Amino acid sequence: MRTVYVAEYPAIQHRHDDGRIVTVRLKRREGTFRVVCDGCATEFIYRKPAPSRIAHFKSPLLPSVKGNWDTGDDEH
Ligand SMILES: [Zn+2]
Helix, strand or coil: CEEEEECCCCEEEEECCCCCEEEEECEEECCEEEEEECCCCEEEEECCCCCCCCCCCCCCCCCCCCCCCCCCCCCC
16 A cells, blocks of 8 residues: 655645546545545555645844833933
């Protein structure tokens, strides 16, 4: 049996040798979502898409400024 990892959930569309588009639905089993299509003897297993590899840096915000500015109550 073939094994195909898919990133879609829950319906998996695939094409059989005769050209038919067949939809199967993943079912939860042993902690993973999988389904066996008898028509083409293929097991589809859901695998989450890989997380983004782009690093997320903290935005370079300035530290908060202490004290009031422009309040119009300057001491004289
Ligand atoms: Zn199939």
